[in-house]
Amino acid sequence: MEFGTAWIHSFLYLTFITTILFLLQTFFSHKLSLNHQNVTLKKHPVLPLRFNSDGTFKILQVADMHYGNGIMTRCRDVLDSEFDHCSDVNSTRFLKRMIEAEKPDFVAFTGDNIFGTSTVDAAESLFGVFGPAIESRLPWAAVLGNHDQESTMNREELMSFISLMDYSLSQTNPSVKDTSDPTKRRLVQDIDGFGNYNLRIWGAPGSHLANSSVLNLYFLDSGDRAIVDGVRTYGWIKESQLRWLRTLSQGCQGQDLDGDQSADVSSLLVKPPALAFFHIPIPEIRQRSFKEIIGQYQEYVACSSVNSGVWQTLVSMGDVKAVFIGHDHNNDFCGNLDGIWFCYGGGFGYHGYGKAGCPRRARVILAELGKGGKAWMGVQRIRTWKRLDDEELSKIDEHVLWTRGLQDD
Numbered sequence: 433m434e435f436g437t438a439w440i441h442s443f444l445y446l447t448f449i450t451t452i453l454f455l456l457q458t459f460f461s462h463k464l465s466l467n468h469q470n471v472t473l474k475k476h477p478v479l480p481l482r483f484n485s486d487g488t489f490k491i492l493q494v495a496d497m498h499y500g501n502g503i504m505t506r507c508r509d510v511l512d513s514e515f516d517h518c519s520d521v522n523s524t525r526f527l528k529r530m531i532e533a534e535k536p537d538f539v540a541f542t543g544d545n546i547f548g549t550s551t552v553d554a555a556e557s558l559f560g561v562f563g564p565a566i567e568s569r570l571p572w573a574a575v576l577g578n579h580d581q582e583s584t585m586n587r588e589e590l591m592s593f594i595s596l597m598d599y600s601l602s603q604t605n606p607s608v609k610d611t612s613d614p615t616k617r618r619l620v621q622d623i624d625g626f627g628n629y630n631l632r633i634w635g636a637p638g639s640h641l642a643n644s645s646v647l648n649l650y651f652l653d654s655g656d657r658a659i660v661d662g663v664r665t666y667g668w669i670k671e672s673q674l675r676w677l678r679t680l681s682q683g684c685q686g687q688d689l690d691g692d693q694s695a696d697v698s699s700l701l702v703k704p705p706a707l708a709f710f711h712i713p714i715p716e717i718r719q720r721s722f723k724e725i726i727g728q729y730q731e732y733v734a735c736s737s738v739n740s741g742v743w744q745t746l747v748s749m750g751d752v753k754a755v756f757i758g759h760d761h762n763n764d765f766c767g768n769l770d771g772i773w774f775c776y777g778g779g780f781g782y783h784g785y786g787k788a789g790c791p792r793r794a795r796v797i798l799a800e801l802g803k804g805g806k807a808w809m810g811v812q813r814i815r816t817w818k819r820l821d822d823e824e825l826s827k828i829d830e831h832v833l834w835t836r837g838l839q840d841d
């Protein structure tokens with residue numbers, strides 16, 4: 433082995449490698465490096481949420497989407513003739529059709545958005561569920577059911593992920609104004625669950641309520657499962673959540689969001705009506721008889737054995753006119769319990785259980801402003817109906833949930 437030749441070989445080899453690396457760096461690095469790409473920020477809807485200039489605000493409720501892995505996930509409880517060509521894609525298609533037909537201003541997903549036990553990757557499945565709302569650039573929000581956390585994310589992870597998705601208005605924890613410094617917002621830490629938050633819908637543009645909240649939406653985490661005295665049962669809304677809700681509702685009375693003194697004083701003294709959204713029904717829906725019921729009651733109400741006083745809290749608050757729940761897919765009724773309507777969305781997703789031959793369905797909620805002279809005022813009326821996933825998207829069970837001045841105001 434001659435030392436001189438080996439040295440030259442090594443030198444040439446190193447030069448060659450260096451040249452290759454230099455060329456790669458020069459010509460390809462911009463394609464390989466992430467630094468040159470724009471960072472994708474969350475896309476936000478136009479805020480604040482507000483009524484349209486025609487005086488309406490429309491919400492689409494999607495209950496129990498039960499999404500799995502997309503096209504590979506088969507439908508449950510469909511006719512034998514439908515089974516071969518049915519998957520999660522049918523749930524997506526239904527949501528797209530509903531958005532196109534109703535053109536909602538907001539979509540509320542009331543839990544069991546994904547069916548964890550059938551889901552390989554929670555993140556991917558969540559994109560499947562909320563994709564149609566995001567593609568339509570619609571503001572949307574979600575709460576969790578009892579099945580969402582059964583795959584690769586726990587409830588806290590799910591809510592923070594969902595909160596960061598495009599056009600999502602979901603929040604993991606409520607943020608409240610720090611009274612010592614109104615410009616700062618701090619998180620409320622001592623509240624049970626993940627996904628308790630409030631969204632405010634402002635008055636119509638150009639009206640004297642343009643800078644005030646005229647409709648409140650309360651979202652609550654009703655939990656998943658629990659064992660009480662050794663017996664398995666469903667989750668429930670805890671006292672800490674109800675405390676937060678009561679405080680929030682009291683704070684809504686006479687609020688002036690902008691500190692604008694010119695707004696009509698009388699309008700500010702009225703607590704705006706509110707709607708609540710959560711997944712698991714409350715015991716009163718099973719125990720008590722309804723003053724009025726519209727829609728199908730064809731399944732046992734699967735609520736928690738614990739009654740934490742949700743109904744009494746809502747009655748004492750006075751602003752909640754209707755509550756929208758899911759969980760029991762074969763129930764799609766609205767039942768009136770002493771002035772508050774409790775409405776099931778009706779099973780939406782094809783991978784959730786249902787009844788073969790009975791179309792999946794979705795609920796629509798329409799809030800309408802009253803007119804004072806020429807200008808829009810506060811909410812005058814709230815109506816609801818459902819649509820079936822049949823050829824015509826048949827509209828069923830339309831009725832009024834609340835009219836100002838008729839029931840209790």
Ligand SMILES: *[C@@H]1O[C@H](CO)[C@@H](O)[C@H](O)[C@H]1NC(C)=O
Nearest residue numbers: 466467468469470471472473
């Ligand atoms: C990156 O952002 C700039 C400025 O907003 C934009 O002009 C450009 O098209 C973006 N590039 C890509 C690859 O999205």
Ligand SMILES: *[C@@H]1O[C@H](CO)[C@@H](O)[C@H](O)[C@H]1NC(C)=O
Nearest residue numbers: 510514517518519521522525
């Ligand atoms: C599911 O979607 C496929 C393809 O669009 C369609 O042919 C089929 O009828 C749908 N099934 C149901 C039950 O809606």
Ligand SMILES: *[C@@H]1O[C@H](CO)[C@@H](O)[C@H](O)[C@H]1NC(C)=O
Nearest residue numbers: 639640641642643690692695
């Ligand atoms: C609402 O706020 C906007 C912007 O601050 C202001 O121009 C407008 O006059 C306000 N309207 C009312 C009714 O207070």
